[in-house]
Amino acid sequence: MLSKSYKLLVGMVVGVSMTLALSAQVQNANIRPKFNSPFSRYGLGNLADPYFVASGGMAGLSTAWQDIYHLNMVNPASLASLQATAFEVGVYAQYAQLQGKTASDQQWGGNLQYLALGFPLKNPINRALDRQSNDWGVGMGFNLAPYTQVGYDIAVGIVDPDLNLVTNVLKGDGGVYRMQWGNAVRYKNLSVGANLNYMFGELTNSRLVTFDSLGFTLETEFSDQINVRGFGLEGGLQYVYNFDKTNAKGEKEPTGHRLIVGAHAASGADFDTRVSKYYRRFFGSSSALSDTLVYENDGKGNGRLPGSFTAGLTYQHINKLLVGVEYSRTAWSAYENTSKPESLSDTWRAAIGLEYIPNYASYNNYWARLRYRLGFYYGLDPRSIGSDQMTKYALTLGAGFPIVLPRQQVSFVNTSLELGRLGVPDVLQETFVKLTVGFTLNDNSWFFKRKFN
Numbered sequence: 001m002l003s004k005s006y007k008l009l010v011g012m013v014v015g016v017s018m019t020l021a022l023s024a025q026v027q028n029a030n031i032r033p034k035f036n037s038p039f040s041r042y043g044l045g046n047l048a049d050p051y052f053v054a055s056g057g058m059a060g061l062s063t064a065w066q067d068i069y070h071l072n073m074v075n076p077a078s079l080a081s082l083q084a085t086a087f088e089v090g091v092y093a094q095y096a097q098l099q100g101k102t103a104s105d106q107q108w109g110g111n112l113q114y115l116a117l118g119f120p121l122k123n124p125i126n127r128a129l130d131r132q133s134n135d136w137g138v139g140m141g142f143n144l145a146p147y148t149q150v151g152y153d154i155a156v157g158i159v160d161p162d163l164n165l166v167t168n169v170l171k172g173d174g175g176v177y178r179m180q181w182g183n184a185v186r187y188k189n190l191s192v193g194a195n196l197n198y199m200f201g202e203l204t205n206s207r208l209v210t211f212d213s214l215g216f217t218l219e220t221e222f223s224d225q226i227n228v229r230g231f232g233l234e235g236g237l238q239y240v241y242n243f244d245k246t247n248a249k250g251e252k253e254p255t256g257h258r259l260i261v262g263a264h265a266a267s268g269a270d271f272d273t274r275v276s277k278y279y280r281r282f283f284g285s286s287s288a289l290s291d292t293l294v295y296e297n298d299g300k301g302n303g304r305l306p307g308s309f310t311a312g313l314t315y316q317h318i319n320k321l322l323v324g325v326e327y328s329r330t331a332w333s334a335y336e337n338t339s340k341p342e343s344l345s346d347t348w349r350a351a352i353g354l355e356y357i358p359n360y361a362s363y364n365n366y367w368a369r370l371r372y373r374l375g376f377y378y379g380l381d382p383r384s385i386g387s388d389q390m391t392k393y394a395l396t397l398g399a400g401f402p403i404v405l406p407r408q409q410v411s412f413v414n415t416s417l418e419l420g421r422l423g424v425p426d427v428l429q430e431t432f433v434k435l436t437v438g439f440t441l442n443d444n445s446w447f448f449k450r451k452f453n
Contacts, residue, residue, distance in 0.1 A: 036107040037096070037430065038152050038170075039390070039422065041205065042383045043335070043344055044228070045148035045175055050074050052114060053090050053438030056416035057398015058353025059375025061324045063312035064262030066191075066238060069410060069442050071118040071141055073180055075236035075264045075310075076193030079139030080186035083444065084409070085119040090438035097431045113436055114145035118182075137186035139193075147178040150203050169208040176201035176228050189240040197232040199271060222279050226339050230271025232305065236264035260314040262326075266307055273301040273339040301339035306331040322355040332382035345389050349379030353396070371400030373416070385424045394420025394432075405442075412440040 040046045051060040054070045062074035068083035090113035098105045118141030156168045176199055184193030206223040243257040276297050312326030332344040353375030359368040374397060381390035398416035405411055416436045423429035 036098075036105070036109075036152055036154070037149075038098070038154050038428070039381075039383060039430070040148075040150045040152055041170065041172055043148070043342060044337075045150035045203065047148055047381075048146040048175075049113075050145070052088055052116070053398070053414040053416050053436050054371075054373075054400060054412070054440070055353075056418070056436055057373030057375065057396055057400075057414070058322075058324070058355055059351040059377040059394075059396045061312065061314070061326055061351060061353040061375065063236070063264045063310045063326045063328075064238065064260045064314040064324055065312070065322075066240075066260065069412065070414075070440055071116050071143075073116060073118075073141055073143045073182055073195065075238065075262055076141070076182035076195045076234065077184050077186075077191040077236040077238040077262070077264075079118055079141050079182055079193055080120075080137040080184035080191040081238075082118055082120045082137075082139045084442040085444065086117070087441045088114065088116045088118075088438060090114045090436055092434055092436040094432055094434040096433075098428070099431065100428045101426070109151070111146075111149075113438070114143060116141065116143040116145075118142070135188050137184075137191070139182075139184045139186075141180070141182040143178075143180040143182070145178060145180075147176045147199055147201070149175040150205075151175075167210045169210070170206070171208075172203070172205045174201060174203045176203070189242070191238045191240075193236055195234040197234065197269070199228060199230045199232065199269070202227050220279075222277075224275060224277040224340075226301075227274040228271055228303075229273075230269055230303075230305070232266065232269030234264065234266040236262065238262040256318045256320075258316050258318070260316065260324075262312045262314070264310045266309075268307040268331075268334060269305040271303050271305065273303060273337070275299040275301055275339045299339070301337070303337035303339070304334065306334045319360040320357055323352075324354070325352045326350070328379075330382070335382070344382035345380070345384060347380040347382050349377060351375060351377035355400075369402050371398075371402075371412075373398035373400070381422065385427050388424045388427065390423055392420065392422045394418045409442055409444060411442045414438040414440060 037046055049056065049060060051062045051074050052071060054067070055062050055065055055072065062072050065072060066078040066081040068081060069086060071086050071088050072078040091110065092113045093110035094108070096107045096109070098107070118139060121138040121140055122136065150172045153171050156170065179198045180195045182193060182195040184191055203226045204223070206221065209220040239261045241259045241261070243255050244252040245255050247253050277299070308328060308330040310326060310328035312324060314322060314324035316322045327348070327350050329346065329348045331346050333346050335344045353373065355371055355373045357369070357371050359365065362368040376395050378393040379391070381392050383390050396416055396418050398414065401413040403411045403413065414437070418432070418434040421429055421431050
């Protein structure tokens with residue numbers, strides 16, 4: 001049975017998670033979003049980070065990363081290495097400064113980052129009590145997180161020779177969420193896994209045109225609302241090579257040093273859209289003096305998300321040091337959306353990261369048990385400004401704070417700090433600082449098979 005303190009901690013984290021999720025839904029109904037990124041007007045919006053906080057401190061290393069206490073839904077093969085049930089939730093806050101050729105702006109934002117649950121289907125306690133070998137491992141996980149985010153509220157003034165000043169007010173909000181169900185199996189050092197993804201969401205984009213220098217003119221508003229639904233499939237594998245040594249008896253025993261090779265691929269995912277559009281004119285803010293010229297409700301469309309491939313390599317000295325690299329490519333040129341036709345470009349991303357634990361077993365120095373993380377990534381964004389494709393890069397810092405709960409269960413509070421830039425230099429660029437905090441609650445008594453004599 002769980003202790004009262006552990007139940008209280010779980011209840012607090014779940015309560016905070018549900019509150020943030022509900023506030024996010026309310027916020028999405030508001031025309032003024034929590035963040036303001038003009039780039040999110042293109043495609044399905046700004047792509048959200050798919051990884052959790054622990055790997056986020058290492059520049060998002062996920063393909064060749066596995067941990068017995070932390071979830072990794074990017075490469076589902078890692079689920080087979082879980083040794084405890086893990087409930088994870090992450091929240092973030094972000095400060096961004098937009099810089100154009102002649103103007104700049106500052107924005108604050110934040111929201112729920114993810115909500116996930118994973119567990120081993122073969123409990124390690126049962127295997128130990130039954131003296132079973134550890135050749136096989138099976139894991140399962142669930143995750144709900146944003147896939148893309150849309151949020152902008154900007155005004156652009158244009159001087160027309162005949163109409164003088166014309167202002168275009170562009171607004172948008174919403175996004176696409178992704179629900180994942182992952183399964184993995186491990187035999188000895190090889191793990192394979194797959195994620196079934198369900199994507200859903202709503203995007204709203206509008207444009208209001210006003211003629212500032214003319215009196216008694218009709219203002220014009222264009223608006224479209226796109227609902228997105230679709231399924232996707234991902235697969236991954238990981239192979240662990242352990243460095244062994246021969247002891248005095250001539251037997252091989254592990255040294256704690258190992259290499260992990262990982263690969264992950266996502267198939268192109270089809271999705272359906274439902275579109276509602278209107279085009280109207282009105283005098284000032286008076287909706288009574290308006291004329292809707294075009295109205296379309298529940299128009300049908302479809303689209304396709306691109307496939308991707310990622311490969312990575314990690315060296316690990318267990319409970320001491322981890323260093324890894326990974327490289328990914330995504331064929332965004334194959335992106336299609338009949339409800340909002342756009343041309344996007346193929347992308348790539350390279351990352352390097354590390355984790356260091358001074359002394360994981362220290363009993364009198366808490367700071368020596370912390371997991372210190374560092375990383376850097378650089379890559380291309382699928383969107384372009386003019387003829388220049390956008391780039392994104394960042395330096396990441398992170399830390400994992402272990403918490404020992406009743407029955408010697410270890411849980412974590414993880415943090416990551418990301419300092420980076422997105423855009424095209426000398427044209428339009430977003431410099432951002434993103435702080436993410438995640439809670440990982442572990443319990444190894446789930447599915448425990450109790451025996452009575």
